[in-house]
Amino acid sequence: MLLAYRFREYIIIQGGRIIPNNDLVFQGVMAAIIISALAYIKQKKVLHLELNRYAFRECWPDKGLSRYLSFVPTALRKQMLWSVTQYNFGCIFFRLGKIDKAAKCLALMQESSTTAYNMLLALHLKHYIALYYNDYDTVISCANEASVIYPKVRHTTWNNKIFGDLQMYGAYANCFKNNAPQQVYSVLQSPQERPMDEVERQYYLYRAAIVLNDLESAERFKRYVMDNAGTTWYGQAVRENFVPENKPVNYPGYIIRTEMINSPSKVDNSRLKHMLLGVLIVLLFYIVPRLL
Structure with missing residues (x-):
């Protein structure tokens, strides 16, 4: 009974608040929330940039x-x-x-x-x-x-x-x-800003040049792909012994x-x-x- 009375008295003194009206406590809680949120956002941004760089921008x-x-x-x-x-x-x-x-x-x-x-x-x-x-x-x-x-x-x-x-x-x-494979040169005429996209463009230009028997252009496109394909399959695909995978079931x-x-x-x-x-x-x- 005494404990309940003291607790009720405490609540009345605090103006109905369970936690004391302390600006430092409030500021500390808010600061902790903000710091945690910023740390999470920063970590997520770093991961996103790395993923975008290696998987979607570079080869x-x-x-x-x-x-x-x-x-x-x-x-x-x-x-x-x-x-x-x-x-x-x-x-x-x-x-x-x-x-x-x-x-x-x-x-x-x-x-x-x-x-x-x-x-x-x-x-x-x-x-x-x-x-x-x-x-x-x-x-x-x-x-x-x-x-x-x-x-x-x-x-x-x-x-x-x-x-x-x-x-x-x-x-x-x-x-x-x-x-009309000759029209591919016009469709794919614009260089791409991302290295990955540019390798893909050069590869499909190479494919068109082979069909057209445009050997000089094909060699130029092929060389670009071989030099810039990194670890993508495009570098292997321009070689003579390339064997594509079978179609999935x-x-x-x-x-x-x-x-x-x-x-x-x-x-x-x-x-x-x-x-x-x-x-x-x-x-x-x-x-x-x-x-x-």
Whole structure:
């Protein structure tokens, strides 16, 4: 009874607060929250920059894979955006020449890709694999489906790049479908800013030059690819003894239903936990000051 009385007296003295009204305590709590948030953001930014550099900008997908694998154990303890993770791994495996593994990543995206953004990523990976097998019909269909999806996504720098890739190589595929490989020189005439993209462009120019029997140009394109391909499969592909992988059993591995293209989900289900966490943080910022 005495303890209960003292506690009630304490609450009254503190003006209804359980924790004393101490500005230093409040400032300390807020500082700890801010420092933790900034540290997490910095770590995430460093990882993103390294992944982007090695896996998507420079021609070192093996380094990109090692960086990403070091991140996955930590990410598994949190909520992952599975479609993005599958896309990243798929692109890395593709550029390493592990087409079967890339196709398996693409197949996993069949279930995880419900938003327009996720579907755009899946089409990007799908068109890479189709280009590997000279499957021009699939490359063209990827470009056409992307044209429907693109207006429904945020026009970020990366999304713009993906859409541009799909349209450019859709036009490339059309050149071969229309028996006009000479037009590839015009379609792929613009140098690319990213070293990885430029190696890819030079490789497909090389392919067109071989078909056209333009041996001088073919040798120039080939030399560029050999000198700059890093650990990607393009450097091996321009050599005479290159043997491409067999088509995966489940090729092409990803099909978008018409209703999904026309009415994609508004929110990625894997983001729901992040949204709830955000709401909780906002509530804490609202409630904690009233307890102090």
